[in-house]
Every structure is written in C-alpha cells, then in structure tokens.
Amino acid sequence: MNIIxxxxxxxxxxxxxxKLKEFNNYNHVIVYMKKNLIGNNIAISAIQIGFRIRVFLVKKSFLKHYLFINPIIIWRGKKKKKSYEGCISIPNYYRNIKRYKTIIVEYFCKNKSYNRIFIKGxxxxxxxxxxxxxxxxxxKV
Structure with a gap:
C-alpha cells in the first residue's frame, strides 16, 4: 500500500x-502504516493508505510508535497555539493551523486495552x- x-x-x-474483536484482521494495515512513516514524517492515519478505519500511528522514536484505535478527543484546553504543519498526503505544503495546546484522548491500543491520556504541546x-x-x-489547500 502506498500513500494516497x-x-x-x-x-x-x-x-x-x-470492532476490537476484528482488529487482528487489520494487522497488515499497521505494517503498511509503519513502512510509510519514514524520514521526517511523524504520524499517519489509515485513510492515508486507503483504509477507512479509525486508526493512526504517531512516531515516538525511530522504531517505536503510539497506536491509536478508535480515538476520541474528550477534552480540549482553553488555549490554542499556531502549529506549523505539513501532511504526508500533500507533499511540500505547509500551513499554520491553530490547535489546542492540551487535550485528553481516549483510545484503545494494540492489546485492546482502554487508555485515557492527557497530552500537551x-x-x-x-x-x-x-x-x-x-x-x-x-x-487548508
């Protein structure tokens, strides 16, 4: 699978x-996402390789990734900050986007455990x- x-x-x-009981049917999607998350790319969602499932990866380090399955942002802080962003699916295009500085996300990970985390920056x-x-x-393009 290649980037769309x-x-x-x-x-x-x-x-x-x-459905979490069906997640093992999608292991190949995670493999393809990891293969395409190279270089300076930091994150990728399954839709970017053609799979319409609520899954994405965020790079932690060269070989480690955070996997988010069925994530939901349940809280957003009050303050926003401009984030200079690019996108794997739109090469060489960057924009300033206002994003919340802090959020709380609920999601499942590969072992199907439920997680709730506070994230900032x-x-x-x-x-x-x-x-x-x-x-x-x-x-915005």
Whole structure:
C-alpha cells in the first residue's frame, strides 16, 4: 500500500470505528502504516493508505510508535497555539493551523486495552491533525 495523495477523494472520507474483536484482521494495515512513516514524517492515519478505519500511528522514536484505535478527543484546553504543519498526503505544503495546546484522548491500543491520556504541546498537535484525517478534514489547500 502506498500513500494516497491530494486531491484523491478518499482523503475526504470519514473513517469508521472498528470492532476490537476484528482488529487482528487489520494487522497488515499497521505494517503498511509503519513502512510509510519514514524520514521526517511523524504520524499517519489509515485513510492515508486507503483504509477507512479509525486508526493512526504517531512516531515516538525511530522504531517505536503510539497506536491509536478508535480515538476520541474528550477534552480540549482553553488555549490554542499556531502549529506549523505539513501532511504526508500533500507533499511540500505547509500551513499554520491553530490547535489546542492540551487535550485528553481516549483510545484503545494494540492489546485492546482502554487508555485515557492527557497530552500537551507538539504531540497534541499531531494527534489533532490525525483526528482531522479520520474525520475527512485536510489542512487548508
């Protein structure tokens, strides 16, 4: 699977929740996402490789990733900050986007355990960007 690029209409699709009991059917999607999360790329959602499921990866380090399954932002702080962002699906295009500085996200991870985490700063911006992808939203082109 390769990256889907703008203006492909699939990128505007709203991704669907997956049933945790069916998650093992999607292991190949995680493999493809990791293969495409190279270089300076920090995060990728399943829709960016053509799968309409509510899953994304955020790079923790060269070999480690955070996996978010069926994520929901349940709280947003009051303050926003401009985030200078690019997108794997729109090469060489960058924009300042106002994002919440702090969020709380609920999600499941690969072992199907439920998580709730408080996130601030740069990773918060990455998660909000990927959540936009899951909802069919791209940075303004």
């Amino acid at each position: 690029y703008f203006p492909n209409k699939k990128l505007r699709s709203i991704s669907k929740k997956i 740069f990773i918060s911006f990455c998660i909000q960007h990927e959540m936009d992808h899951l909802n069919g939203i791209l940075i």
